[in-house]
Each structure stands twice: as structure tokens, then as C-alpha cells.
Amino acid sequence: MITEGMDLNRFILEEERKYPQATGSLSRALMAIEAATKIIVSHVRMAGLADVLGRAGQRNVYGEEVQKLDLLANEILMEQLADSGEFYALASEELEEVVFPEKGRDGKYIIALDPLDGSSNIDVNVSIGTIFSIYRKVQGTAEDFLQGGRHQVAAGYVVYGSSTMFLLTTGNGVNGFTLDPAVGLFLLSHRNLRMPDRGKIYSFNEANAPRWLQPGLRRYIEALKERGYTARYIGSMVADVHRTLIKGGIFGYPADQKNPRGKLRYLYEAAPMAFLVEQAGGRSSDGTRSLLEVRPEEIHQRVPVFLGSRQEIEDLERYLREE
Numbered sequence: 001m002i003t004e005g006m007d008l009n010r011f012i013l014e015e016e017r018k019y020p021q022a023t024g025s026l027s028r029a030l031m032a033i034e035a036a037t038k039i040i041v042s043h044v045r046m047a048g049l050a051d052v053l054g055r056a057g058q059r060n061v062y063g064e065e066v067q068k069l070d071l072l073a074n075e076i077l078m079e080q081l082a083d084s085g086e087f088y089a090l091a092s093e094e095l096e097e098v099v100f101p102e103k104g105r106d107g108k109y110i111i112a113l114d115p116l117d118g119s120s121n122i123d124v125n126v127s128i129g130t131i132f133s134i135y136r137k138v139q140g141t142a143e144d145f146l147q148g149g150r151h152q153v154a155a156g157y158v159v160y161g162s163s164t165m166f167l168l169t170t171g172n173g174v175n176g177f178t179l180d181p182a183v184g185l186f187l188l189s190h191r192n193l194r195m196p197d198r199g200k201i202y203s204f205n206e207a208n209a210p211r212w213l214q215p216g217l218r219r220y221i222e223a224l225k226e227r228g229y230t231a232r233y234i235g236s237m238v239a240d241v242h243r244t245l246i247k248g249g250i251f252g253y254p255a256d257q258k259n260p261r262g263k264l265r266y267l268y269e270a271a272p273m274a275f276l277v278e279q280a281g282g283r284s285s286d287g288t289r290s291l292l293e294v295r296p297e298e299i300h301q302r303v304p305v306f307l308g309s310r311q312e313i314e315d316l317e318r319y320l321r322e323e
């Protein structure tokens with residue numbers, strides 16, 4: 001079956017043609033990510049059967065070790081990206097230390113990954129996702145991961161939901177691609193995605209409200225309820241942010257007494273999602289400024305995260321200033 005429409009690889013190459021000085025390295029890097037996520041998709045879609053074949057961490061009916069899906073996703077990404085030769089360094093939420101692949105010695109880029117965010121939701125069949133964030137190599141040390149989100153060259157995620165979607169920005173807006181499993185292509189389905197300036201949905205884990213450190217936040221949420229907003233919280237960041245990108249509104253994971261610096265990681269979750277949201281016309285904040293302005297001190301640093309429509313974030317920051 002011949003599939004109409006622009007696929008992700010062709011889109012990446014057409015983007016590259018806009019830059020005569022481009023060497024093709026970023027294109028090859030993005031294609032390596034795309035290939036890895038297709039392998040991950042095949043395992044995610046089989047995850048429900050892992051119970052039948054033997055639970056993760058045990059042996060399946062064939063006597064093979066069934067790996068935890070997030071560790072398997074990490075292994076797939078590490079192998080594919082190291083083998084591409086395009087990445088000088090790889091940082092993963094699943095690994096304590098940065099990896100410097102043998103084949104990446106001449107790589108121009110470094111990449112931060114959350115291989116399978118929300119993986120605690122796998123056994124209840126809730127959407128999960130892979131998040132990535134690409135920076136240029138500078139000094140060639142792990143410090144290169146601490147440049148700050150404003151220096152990202154590209155960022156994106158794959159959401160494994162009712163359909164599998166790949167969202168990507170290289171700094172010229174956001175484009176969404178939906179996987180056609182029949183032909184194994186990510187087809188352009190959301191060209192130049194733009195967030196509404198305001199939404200009607202807020203997405204917070206309100207069970208944490210009594211522990212939130214900023215009293216203005218509770219007043220802000222109460223004001224949204226007064227204005228007839230509805231609550232949606234999946235507990236899987238990629239799914240919650242994807243809905244916010246498409247429908248508008250606000251997603252937040254504030255700092256609280258249990259997580260005084262917030263729960264979500266700057267490098268693997270907050271910075272790439274902030275880049276995407278701002279490229280789609282929305283805003284990000286740590287409560288006072290764009291998340292892209294944050295300079296992390298260490299690769300696993302956590303931050304308070306607010307992502308959403310421009311006017312929602314402006315309202316939120318006003319409530320937090322007034323407290």
C-alpha cells in the first residue's frame with residue numbers, strides 16, 4: 001500500500017536542505033532516535049502480554065529473562081544512538097553517569113533521555129512516553145549537559161497512546177507525526193502545531209495540594225474551578241503534556257514538602273517539554289521564569305514545572321507573585 005503524505009525521515013531531510021551549511025549530522029541523529037523508538041514501540045505494544053509470557057524481572061515461557069520495559073527502552077536507545085556515531089555523550093534518567101560512546105568520538109551532539117517516562121503506568125495500560133533533548137557538544141565533558149534549556153538544538157517525545165505519535169522541534173515550531181503501523185512510517189499529522197492562548201483544563205496532582213510550598217497556587221487552582229475549568233491528570237507526564245499542547249490549559253508539578261525542589265527532572269523532562277511548549281506558542285515556568293532560563297547544577301536536578309497556554313502561565317505567575 002502506497003502511503004500518501006510526508007513521513008518523518010523525509011521531513012527531517014527537507015528541513016536540512018534549508019541549511020546549506022548543514023552536514024547532515026543532526027538529521028542522522030534524529031533518524032537514529034526515530035529508529036530506536038520504533039523498536040521500543042514493538043515492545044511497549046507487547047507489554048500487556050508480558051504477564052502471559054512471564055512478568056518483567058522473571059523468566060517467560062521460553063525461559064528468557066523478561067526485562068523491565070524502561071530498562072529495555074534505555075538499552076535500545078543507548079545501543080542505537082551509540083552505534084549511530086552522531087552522539088558524543090548520552091545521559092539517561094536510568095543511568096547515574098553520562099556515557100561516552102566509542103563510535104561517538106567525532107560526534108557534534110549530546111543527548112539527554114527519559115527512555116520510558118511514566119513506566120509505573122505500564123501495568124494499567126496508561127499512555128507512556130520517551131523524551132529526548134539534544135545539545136551541541138562544547139567542552140566534551142559531562143558539564144556540557146548543564147548549558148541550560150535555552151541551548152537545546154532539538155527536543156521531542158514519542159507518546160505511546162491510542163496511537164503512537166512523535167513530536168519534534170528543532171527551533172522552528174513543532175510538528176507531530178503519527179505512526180502508521182501497517183507501513184512502519186511516522187506520517188506528518190500535526191503540521192506546525194500551535195497551542196491555544198488559553199484552555200479549560202488544569203492538570204495537577206491535587207492530592208499534593210496540602211503539601212504545596214506556594215499558597216498562591218491553591219488560590220490559583222480555586223480560581224480556575226470558579227471559572228469552570230475541568231481537571232485531567234493521567235500521572236504520565238508525556239500524556240498530560242501532549243493533551244495540554246493539543247487542547248491548551250496548564251500542567252504542573254509544583255515543589256512540595258515531600259519534593260522541595262519538585263519531582264520532575266530538569267534535563268530529561270522539564271527542559272525538552274518547555275522547549276516544545278514554547279515553540280508551539282505556549283509558556284513554561286518554574287514559578288517565576290521560563291524553565292529554559294534555568295541553569296542546572298547537576299544532571300539529575302529536579303525543578304518545579306508549569307507548562308501551558310501563554311495566558312494560563314501569565315495568570316499563574318501573577319498569583320504566585322501576589323502571595
Ligand code: P6P
Binds near residue numbers: 117205235236253263
Ligand atoms: P505523581 C511518572 O512517574 C512521572 O515521572 C511523570 O511522568 C508524571 O508526570 C509524574 O511522575 C507523576 O507523579 O506523584 O503525580 O504520581
